[in-house]
Amino acid sequence: MTREIELLWGLREPGRRGPKPKLNREGVVRAAVAVADAEGLEGVSMQRVARELGYTTMSLYRHVDSKEDLLVLMVDAAMAQDPPEPRADGDWRAGIQAWVSGCREMYRHHPWVVFAAVFGPPLGPNGLRWMEAGLRELVGAGLTTADAVQVLMTVSGVVRDTCRIELDMRRAAEAAGSTLAERERAHARSLGRVVTPERFPTIAAMLDDGVMTAADTAAPAAPTDDMSFSLERILDGVEVYVERQRRPEASAR
Template identity: 50%
Template sequence: MTSEQPAPTSPTDEIRLLWGDHGPAPVRRGPRPKLTRSEIVAAAVRLADTEGLGAVSMQRVAGALGYTTMSLYRYIERKDDLLLLMADAAMEATPPGPREDGDWRAGVEEWCQEVVALYRAHPWMVRLPVSGPPSGPNGIRWTEAGLREISAPGLGRLESLQMLLVLNTVLRETLRMEVEMSQAAERRGTPLGEGENAWAQGLLGVLDPAESPTVTGVLDRIGTEGQELDVRYDPDRAGGPAEGLGFGIDRILDGIEAHARRRTRT
């Protein structure tokens, strides 16, 4: 019987899977295939979008399509393969194109904002196991768009790739925390922002400012009237980790700009 959690495949096998024919699997004995791999992946994405990644199994996807579980193995042999295909399919949206004004910082920030939009449209993506850098057609399109902008100030090729990895890690982990905190707030029946305020006030009630002056100073500012909010990555002002994401992205871009400037002077 086919296992849903076999040993990992090699990067070469993953690339072959992601770039291969998405139509019916090679001809085998038995009835003529009526499904396509793309239809299976689309059904799995819909299931993950509505019920979460934990709901995705070969059995559930087969049931959604009206087929038996074993029939799906004619097209996709492993659940891990299905997850790889889902991740790439979820990135089918078109990444930002080149900016006419040549503003690389604005281009990188636009790319980041669109990546955040992808994660929010498919929250399960932040919980997928990471087996390596993007390898599928859609993942490469997004990588190309990001590298095009981030390399513009004069970073080397490997430097550009490293900084794009840093940015994507910040975006992914921030959205992962947002998803988990939002789900916890929903279970409690309170808005995310209210939960943060309650957390801050609760700690302020037990902490000694003499022992934790920095922490208490920060907590005093949470929920303060008139506090400036950076809403570029959190337009609904719902609170949570993404509320300060723009500030962090700006500081990363400052570092890239300063590094490129020093390189130019030398």
């Protein structure tokens, strides 16, 4: 991990003499993020970024050693938006909800990030700012730092995977020439042809309840618009756990 720290914090940039070059690492990363925003992660290559900048591919290697290093820098750059500030009222649940909203906004602005490989906790300056903000709220709830890390991993995983699922659904709908709402309704109709109360009683009840459909004038909620129930139950669990830890004699009964 030492190498990643040096890369993300600019500790490995060679010293230069003379005038500042027109092309620098920040410019390369900025251009790569723009390519990924427009074309997806699969569109990013050293050649493509160089073409975007109007330089040769070899020029990029003076600032970034490899595409792998470039992707590490891109992910941290995508998190440049400021995380939520500490709440004056100490409402940790509202703080986590704001943190989740910020993550969701970042993934929607840079959807390719959900497909970037994750090899561990964030190491870059922007990633660490977001990690600090999330842990701050959970520690404020009464969790130890170790427990707060576990909960933050769960919450961030839910947000990331839900955003990825939504993106996949939207891409599939666009490829079929339909909207997400139309695809949801078509999916429900298809299931209705094979699902019977005798074989799949719970799924049949779900279809009867209209969980996957909506009125023609309304669109079903996108997955990330409907995360509140899951998130609230996770936070309920944190609240109950903290309360039990404060009253060990009660939990022992």
